[in-house]
Amino acid sequence: MQVPAQFEYARAQSVSHALSLLDRYGPEARVVAGGHSLIPMMKLRLAQPEALIDINDLSELSRIEVEGGELVIGALVRHAELLASAPATGLFPIFQDAERVIADPIVRNRGTVGGSLCQGDPSEDLSAVFAALRATAIIEGGDGRRSVPIRDFHEGPYETAVQAGELLIELRVPATPGTGSAYVKVERRVGDWAVAAAGAVLSVAGGVIERAGIGLTAVGAEHFCAPEAEEYLTGREPGEEAFAEAGRIAAEHCSPQPDQRGPADYKRHLAAELTARALRTAMERI
């Protein structure tokens, strides 16, 4: 039987209460929401936080709304809720593509968007999705709220811009109509972490690509994105040739690590292949 080490537990009643609890328990406290990354790590004793601050009662963090030209996704939104959200998936089908292949329905019922991002796992799917969408993370701490572009959010594997004593509140995505988006993932089995995955967001004006967003999962892409490939696509006519070249550029700039999911050359190949496929599907959806 896997049993965690001893820890304190406190249930937050509001964001301000959560922040005061974080302050009280100090840097060895962790926020728990869905618990689907943290609890297994605690049971394996890879993580031994001194306290858990439970934020499951913070319903103000559970909203999915379009507000002031932005799609707002609260940090406590469950994967299943995002998957089922017509406003979110209607604007950006990339959410549906990605959420369908995140873990399994049981995990999706409980796991949260904010938890996924804050875990900062290099194989986590939503990080690439929000990177492709150029989202903004809203973080609150003792000094109030601040905005962090998602491409500055991840500072390295398992490291994010959320500092001790802070809480991720929500993600904001510019609700630009007329975009196409898609996410493509290769996994060894349904529910597995990605061997590699790619997300793409495209908008086209006057027959050329106005703006491209490319997110990459599990291939060692800095900040989960591919700015060189995006730049290559901007102003270019969309099509197979451009997408393949964008894939090639994206692959060139990532640095995948070999593991039992695959060797580095294969993951690099997938970065190219899946980028092209995601771009193709995104284009079809415009």
Next chain:
Amino acid sequence: MSFGRMHRKEDARFIRGRGNYVDDVRLPGMLHGAILRSPHAHARILSIDTSAAEAHPKVRAVITGQTLAGLNLAWMPTLSNDVQAVLATDKVRFQGQEVAFVVAEDAYSARDALELIEVDYEPLDAVVDARRALDEDSPVIRDDLEGRTSNRIFDWEAGDRERTDAIFAGAEVTINQDMIYPRVHPAPLETCGAVADFDKVTGKLTVWCPTQAPHAHRTLYALVAGLPEHKIRVISPDIGGGFGGKVGIYPGYVCAIVGSIVTGRPVKWMEDRSENLMATAFARDYHMSGEVAATRDGVIQAIRVKVLADHGAFNGTAQPTKFPAGFFHVFTGSYDLQAAHCEVTGVYTNKAPGGVAYACSFRVTEAVYLVERLIDVLAAELGLDPAELRLRNLLKPDQFPYTSPTGWEYDSGDYIKTMRMAMDIAGYDKLRAEQADKRARGELMGIGISFFTEAVGAGPRKHMDILGLGMADGAELRVHPTGKAVLRVSCQSQGQGHETTFAQIVGHELGIPADDVEVVHGDTDQTPFGLGTYGSRSTPVSGAATAIVARKVRERARLVAAAMLECSPDDLDWQIDESAEGRAGSWAVRGDPASRKSMQEIALAAHSALELPDGVEGHLDAVTVYNPPNLTYPFGAYICVVDVDPGTGQVKVRRFVAVDDCGVRINPMIVEGQIHGGLADGVGMALMQVMAFDEEGNHLGASFMDYLLPTSMECPSWELGETVTPSPHHPLGAKGVGESATVGSPPAVVNAVVDALAPYGIRHADMPLTPANVWRVIQGDPFRTDLAIP
């Protein structure tokens, strides 16, 4: 209908969450144990300091190898007459090996205290690659064994070398192929564990433990621990899957027993998932090199095989003593060969011991994979359709009973009929036409065939024993006065539905409803001796014992009926009336069928004041021991259809047709369930499962994030068919089916994927066929699937 579809009697408790597993056992005053395991694959133990753990306020005992050495229990025999460390004293020999055992008031404290034990290790080079185990400079793992100077465990051969070599020398066509059947794990959802309760007053030891072989465990505890066998009771409660992984005795069981003896209180030990994957019995790990000699027109003449078998750090394979490679020499498969020969070398490596678990019927899995892959390689060489090549070489019905070139006597078979049925269900010719169209468009579609013959139901005691215990099984049957029966059997269900199937057998033989039969199993104080459930032996052995003991009772009932009807027993005929209510049996006077006594009437009379003739005992019960005259040989034809994405290497199993012939089916629903499960297992092994190790011997598959179980999403809707060729020597004509699909399906999937990749000139790819593996195979640059991916 006594044989036929019937809902499983045991499911009423399982679907209500009312099963009783070992972790549900809670005894008053029970303590909890936890095992400290080695982080190293190979290291010398310099010192162990348990003082801080002992000082933990909730710890009641800390047991090390030294403690056990004082009781002469530091080492225990394995199922292959080797010894295995219970807790390491000198060295650790695989990552996850048991080093110390903590007993505490609760599971949390036991686990906390593990972190307080300090072990000083001197790391040694690890032997990870079986192919390097016999190198001159390879470290000797088993320096505990006197005179051991290498990692060689055994060399073993079967078949006729000279005859085989002569055929190869003159053959028109020969092919050869190296292949790995990687190390996999049975991964039952219920991990292993035990509750041990030693009563100091009575001297009785009771062990609850999910064992597939409770009686063998009891005898081994008696032999190893020196406890009197009549003072040991092994209770195997409901089991959440075994697949062979719960046959042997694990160090944790012994530790729980010692913990209870030392503390005087019951001790529970439950391993976690990672412990289960790292330290309990693995399966396969066979490195095989096979050759086929054939004529140019596709007549297979001989097969020659060399195997390197990785047995891990202790030789713990559960197989009959005479057969160190199990039944691997059944590798000639379903084909009519002139000669065959195999050589198997077993080696020690720094990996967990075990070696036959996971539904393999004693290495038949490896044998079937080998021959079915070789046939496809030969078909590619000859430019023949693999179905056609099989049809040309399958044994014909008139060849049975058939003695194989390696000495097996196949009991019965009608292979071509089964093969044709599978091809018909699949629409084989249409599939090939579709494949041709797809290939013309550059799409990758593959069709894979496997035809397997298994050797199960071990076995005749004169040839087969485990640690000297013959592989025969007992049964006891009592019919109570109201005609309700209790059957006691030595085998133990891990989900196979014995409580239903065996009740159906009794019902069939006695002419009473299966619902009127209670099956008692899994408790050594309640059941007769026998070797248990593995190797698909329950129905072939215990099922036969059940039929025979029921027939004995029926004959006793005849004597009672004769007394009731005041006639000679010889004047009675057994009569069965089938009706909507079920099957009713009675003894009736020949020529006067109205004069009859039902089994219920006879049962009451047998316990009544009725005057019985001299020599006729009252009551209605019997015992028997069944020693099978031969193994049974189930077979089947499987066809798998896959689509492969050349850009990503992803494999999609689109269809799977399985036609099984396991002889007479007692409960077809249960049989089909077993086949469904085995097919899913096979898809898992073929596509995603492997326990690989890095250079230091770190286990790279020690959680379900790393070691993948297939889900319904990877499985197509299985398309089943059946043929029935009864076993001529089994009292019911049944053959056993538990492992058939696990044995037969991996080669079908692999053959399908390799067939899909044929446009690239590919003839082989090792399991598991993960996307990365398939893509690299397409690039012509495959990696070793059993090692860390570089």
